[in-house]
Amino acid sequence: MPDVIRTLAREGDLKVRIDPNVDLESLPGVTIRLTNLTALEALETVLRSNQLLLVKRAGTNLVGITTK
Numbered sequence: 001m002p003d004v005i006r007t008l009a010r011e012g013d014l015k016v017r018i019d020p021n022v023d024l025e026s027l028p029g030v031t032i033r034l035t036n037l038t039a040l041e042a043l044e045t046v047l048r049s050n051q052l053l054l055v056k057r058a059g060t061n062l063v064g065i066t067t068k
Helices: 002-011 039-048
Strands: 015-018 052-056 062-067
Touching (some): 002 015
């Protein structure tokens, strides 16, 4: 999961902050096919499928990842 987040963040030019309560290493691997989505939309989809939430900071490229 950390590799997926890193890759999508880089593609979307996003700076990601992860809530310390989120243990990304314990999440299952990701196998998903996404088409016609931006990197941000793909990241939101992947996180949502793992009960995580992407929090956007308006007017910036800063996003946070936290639990729902």
